[in-house]
Amino acid sequence: MSGLINYASCGVLWLGLAVKAPDLARHRSDPYLRAICAVLGLGGFCFLLGAPPTIGAINRLSGVPNLAAPLTYASITAYSAASQVLVVYWRGGEHVHRVARRWIVAYTLVLVGIAATFALGETPVERRTDLDTYYATTPFVAEMIVLYLVGHLCAVSVTTVSALRWAREVAGRLRAGLVVLGVGSLCAGGYSVTKLAAVVARWCGRDWSALGTNVSPAAAGVGALLTSAGILVPLAGPRLTEWRRSRLAYARLEPLERELDDLLTHRCLRLPRPRWATPTTRLIWRQTSIHNALSYLDASFDRSLYERTHEAVLEATGDTERAEAAAWAAVIAAAVREPGEPLPGEADRLTVRVPGPAALVRVADALATPTPATATRVTTPTTTP
Numbered sequence: 001m002s003g004l005i006n007y008a009s010c011g012v013l014w015l016g017l018a019v020k021a022p023d024l025a026r027h028r029s030d031p032y033l034r035a036i037c038a039v040l041g042l043g044g045f046c047f048l049l050g051a052p053p054t055i056g057a058i059n060r061l062s063g064v065p066n067l068a069a070p071l072t073y074a075s076i077t078a079y080s081a082a083s084q085v086l087v088v089y090w091r092g093g094e095h096v097h098r099v100a101r102r103w104i105v106a107y108t109l110v111l112v113g114i115a116a117t118f119a120l121g122e123t124p125v126e127r128r129t130d131l132d133t134y135y136a137t138t139p140f141v142a143e144m145i146v147l148y149l150v151g152h153l154c155a156v157s158v159t160t161v162s163a164l165r166w167a168r169e170v171a172g173r174l175r176a177g178l179v180v181l182g183v184g185s186l187c188a189g190g191y192s193v194t195k196l197a198a199v200v201a202r203w204c205g206r207d208w209s210a211l212g213t214n215v216s217p218a219a220a221g222v223g224a225l226l227t228s229a230g231i232l233v234p235l236a237g238p239r240l241t242e243w244r245r246s247r248l249a250y251a252r253l254e255p256l257e258r259e260l261d262d263l264l265t266h267r268c269l270r271l272p273r274p275r276w277a278t279p280t281t282r283l284i285w286r287q288t289s290i291h292n293a294l295s296y297l298d299a300s301f302d303r304s305l306y307e308r309t310h311e312a313v314l315e316a317t318g319d320t321e322r323a324e325a326a327a328w329a330a331v332i333a334a335a336v337r338e339p340g341e342p343l344p345g346e347a348d349r350l351t352v353r354v355p356g357p358a359a360l361v362r363v364a365d366a367l368a369t370p371t372p373a374t375a376t377r378v379t380t381p382t383t384t385p
Contacts, residue, residue, distance in 0.1 A: 003051030005217050009224040013044035016228040032089040038082035046075045052128040066123040069131050073114050073148035080155030081107035087162050110151045117144035133209040136202035153192040159185040173237035181230025188223030191216045246279035253286050256364035260293040294354050300335035325362035
């Protein structure tokens with residue numbers, strides 16, 4: 001179980017990074033996307049380096065006792081800087097680039113301080129889980145520990161206040177994401193607070209190392225989960241909305257595809273069904289198959305039937321779009337009965353453009369629920385006395 005929380009938290013953050021990596025590849029110059037990916041990537045790197053098995057491997061391979069400590073502290077500091085830069089770019093403003101550079105410079109100085117104090121101090125005994133409290137009174141090493149903890153606490157505090165304050169000014173998914181991000185940053189602050197409390201207790205001659213070894217990793221793990229969710233909620237919202245609309249359109253097109261099923265099957269007009277595809281991809285597949293069938297039937301669409309149906313439904317409902325959908329549903333159903341049989345005269349053929357994606361859904365609805373006007377005035381044959 002050693003390091004399980006660290007590796008699980010790392011996996012959560014890097015999963016979020018994997019979601020955003022394609023967007024970054026397409027828009028490499030976008031500072032906002034770079035900041036998001038930096039937060040997710042560096043956050044995962046912090047947990048990876050902080051896992052006891054990883055610490056032991058770094059120390060053993062390098063031959064330097066506790067070298068993993070400044071590397072972990074440096075990654076935490078870089079993560080803190082990335083978090084501040086993300087909030088700055090997310091909020092925007094007139095001097096956004098200048099403010100972001102100031103945060104980067106400030107935390108670069110912290111990184112330099114961590115490296116210098118570790119080089120000046122001595123840590124001969126390897127400590128994988130309690131280095132903070134074990135060396136809390138060691139010259140220079142104590143300063144290194146306080147430096148990274150204060151830097152981290154400052155970053156999460158500013159992030160928490162900024163996110164929750166901004167959440168009161170917006171609504172929707174952005175507000176939900178900011179609230180989750182603020183709560184996640186608050187939980188992450190528990191990491192540095194408990195670590196600092198254990199260090200101060202060590203200065204006072206007491207042993208509170210359990211805070212640093214048990215409580216702080218849990219707080220950091222929960223904070224990482226919530227922070228990742230807070231960042232991704234506003235970004236994933238539009239995509240989830242698109243997928244929901246695609247699923248709905250895909251389901252609504254089912255009656256139209258069913259009407260064309262025999263033609264699609266016998267004439268091999270249906271494309272291979274995609275596997276493990278997104279709802280949007282499945283929708284495009286169904287739309288393309290339907291368009292293939294409609295192109296095959298193009299010469300068999302009856303113009304007079306279209307006009308009669310359109311006139312009847314328009315008179316009954318007063319809805320132009322519904323009338324067009326019902327007219328198309330009528331000519332498609334009629335053409336399917338004798339597919340590939342062109343009408344005898346060019347003037348009898350329908351020259352109206354084949355419906356687009358949005359109109360296809362209305363045509364499918366018309367096939368599923370025909371209007372009374374269509375049933376009584378179009379499809380019912382008339383008799384002559």
